[in-house]
Amino acid sequence: MSMKVKTRQVDGITILDLSGRITLGEGSVTIRDAVRDVLAKGSNKILLNLGDISYIDSSGIGELVSAFTTVKNSGGELKLLNLTKKVHDLLQITKLYTVFDVKDDEATAISSFSK
């Protein structure tokens, strides 16, 4: 199953609802393009909803890191929402869990972005 992205806006925050697999190739490129599109449209507060991500490999992890640094370097914020156990465990193993700002509730995540 390839990765799909749906974009929505809530209180000035761009939420990307991701589903499927984030792996080398299509999934990683899809995230990269989606984040670039959001930044190109002038928004730099992004919440990646990973609740429906069934699988992520090292390339996908790298793409999340690249998205994080790209948004941060643009002066914005990128946070993660609704990690599955698999993704949570991978971020723990790779010591990235504390690098990302991870939320498990959308309303809390939205209100945590700087105004």
Place this chain on the structure above:
Amino acid sequence: MTFKNSTSKLPSSLLSDVDDWHTSTARTALADSTTSRVSFTLDSSLDSVNKIEQTAEQCAQRAGFDEDTVPHIAMAVREAAVNAVLHGNSYDTSKHVVASFETTSDSLIIRISDQGPGLDPDKIPDPLAPENILRGSGRGIFLIKAFMDEVNFRQLHPGTELTLIKHRPPAQSGT
């Protein structure tokens, strides 16, 4: 494409799938019902990576690993396949990846080899080091080592062979 030795030691779903693979060689059944050996020669493509991962998952399930361990084995094998296709063979259509899956009485042994310039595991940066933590790549070998019991590198001149070993749970071992 035909197998040199046709057996029913692997699930029928896997057999029907691998029949579509580009090339395959030497599948041999071992003595008891819980052991098997299968190997394939594949194109340097992402399609091959997906099929190697799928085979690893099915071999791990058949070897009796639990539902938490099977995805870890599949991911480690996927990472090894990606290394072979991407970093080893650089998607070169003239080069191939060889993947073998051997289930013995006490272990699942997967070997992935490429025809690339070779990989020195001592030169792979530690992805957990503070200076590397925000790199966009370089976590594949780390994940392989995290999820497998043993990982060995062998230089093939040209190419690299990775051997990934996961010990089977005692209660599930063959007799």
